[in-house]
Amino acid sequence: MLSRILCTMASTLALNADALAASLAQASSPQVNLVSIDAREFESAPMTVLVMAPNGSWGAATGDSIGIATAAAIAHCKRMYRKAIGCGAYSTAIRGGWSLAIRCGDETIMAAERTLIEAEQAAIDREIELRRFYRPDLPPCVRLVSIDPSGAIVAPYVAELVREMLDQRGGASQ
16 A cells, blocks of 8 residues: 555656646746745735635635735636635635645645745645545645745646646557
């Protein structure tokens, strides 16, 4: 069972490598910072809210207040989800930090931390906890979205890329 968990974690890391590469590629630009913002900037940093519906539809927004950001994130999610209720079933909010949304089959993992490294580690810790104590058969995880401290969406379409890769493999083997 441990070898299956380790194998699944390795595949998860491989799937998330593209998202991390995109994050690192954008790190060379001046507006993206992989490390946390300093204390002075933190005071004036915007609030970022990330919400998710049970099916994996998500919405994100950044604003000066948590209320404004939450309302905008839910509105963004509803455009994808197209149901009256459900957006906001899962949510996270942070001032001046990174937010991640990850799906492992029907399980949702969300993390928000000051740095990308801390957010990724929190998500990995939650995945390990799920696999160890609750869902040893948890499917591989796919990062749906990463939001940087300024509210920019980084690598939002990883799930679509994985679906396309699986479709190509299925089509090629038939």
